[in-house]
Amino acid sequence: MSLSKRISLAVLAALLPAAGAAQAAQSKSVFVITDAEGVGGVCRQDQTDPKDTEMQALLTGEVNAAVQGFLDGGADEVVVWDGHDGSQTLSSLTIHPKAKLLMGVLGPTMTMERHYSAVAFIGQHAMADVRGGVMAHSYSSLGIQNLLLNGKPVGEIETRVALAGAFDIPVILLSGDRAAVQELRAIVPGAELAEVKEGLGRYTCLTLSAEAARALIRERARAAMSLIGRVKPYKVEGPVTIQIEHTTRNSLSPGAESIQGATVVDDRTIRYSGKDFLETWTRSRL
Numbered sequence: 260m261s262l263s264k265r266i267s268l269a270v271l272a273a274l275l276p277a278a279g280a281a282q283a284a285q286s287k288s289v290f291v292i293t294d295a296e297g298v299g300g301v302c303r304q305d306q307t308d309p310k311d312t313e314m315q316a317l318l319t320g321e322v323n324a325a326v327q328g329f330l331d332g333g334a335d336e337v338v339v340w341d342g343h344d345g346s347q348t349l350s351s352l353t354i355h356p357k358a359k360l361l362m363g364v365l366g367p368t369m370t371m372e373r374h375y376s377a378v379a380f381i382g383q384h385a386m387a388d389v390r391g392g393v394m395a396h397s398y399s400s401l402g403i404q405n406l407l408l409n410g411k412p413v414g415e416i417e418t419r420v421a422l423a424g425a426f427d428i429p430v431i432l433l434s435g436d437r438a439a440v441q442e443l444r445a446i447v448p449g450a451e452l453a454e455v456k457e458g459l460g461r462y463t464c465l466t467l468s469a470e471a472a473r474a475l476i477r478e479r480a481r482a483a484m485s486l487i488g489r490v491k492p493y494k495v496e497g498p499v500t501i502q503i504e505h506t507t508r509n510s511l512s513p514g515a516e517s518i519q520g521a522t523v524v525d526d527r528t529i530r531y532s533g534k535d536f537l538e539t540w541t542r543s544r545l
């Protein structure tokens with residue numbers, strides 16, 4: 260073996276582990292957060308029963324279209340969380356064969372510490388009190404009237420986008436009704452958006468067919484993969500407050516003052532403070 264060949268082999272051997280590490284770093288995983296109220300064809304409250312078979316099929320179809328789109332766009336792994344009402348809507352029998360299904364209640368980090376490459380929303384609705392938002396609410400239409408992040412009204416979209424941002428993960432796609440799409444666009448203008456229905460009232464919508472919604476979502480999911488590394492994580496910097504105004508049926512318990520970082524504003528309203536988003540978010544237990 261010539262000296263130059265030996266040197267080049269040594270160089271190759273030195274490079275191989277680095278190449279493997281680079282490949283692992285480039286491996287792309289997408290975490291999909293699902294909900295029911297923003298699914299095309301879902302416009303009535305009775306359809307959001309997690310055991311409603313039509314809604315299950317509609318949501319599953321949109322989720323699987325997104326998974327296929329992400330795979331078309333180069334995803335190596337797609338993890339789908341069944342995020343609607345107690346995680347009883349999706350099934351491993353019908354989920355896309357190449358997706359992984361995450362079932363059950365998640366802690367405050369929502370598994371973001373797994374450092375996904377990107378986060379996406381499927382079937383998402385707008386925050387509480389938005390006119391034209393189909394069944395719009397913030398975490399609980401029965402329990403929460405209003406949610407404020409540093410004084411600004413927010414819902415599931417902005418809080419979860421900020422949570423992903425706290426882990427340096429960008430949000431690349433949202434499908435839902437027009438109001439939900441506008442909500443993400445306002446904070447992540449570069450994200451891909453799939454508007455599957457337009458709200459004409461809380462329980463009135465103009466919806467795409469399931470087939471058209473799936474085709475749109477698949478295409479946008481494929482395109483969204485190219486945003487990884489280009490669209491920035493959404494970060495809420497500095498000390499953070501999260502204020503929860505409950506509904507009257509969910510007014511505060513007498514001991515609410517003793518919760519760490521909490522200030523009782525009135526009998527229905529509590530404000531959590533912390534040094535950063537993650538600390539306040541964890542205290543709020545949303």
Ligand SMILES: [Zn+2]
Nearest residue numbers: 294384398415
């Ligand atoms: Zn929701």
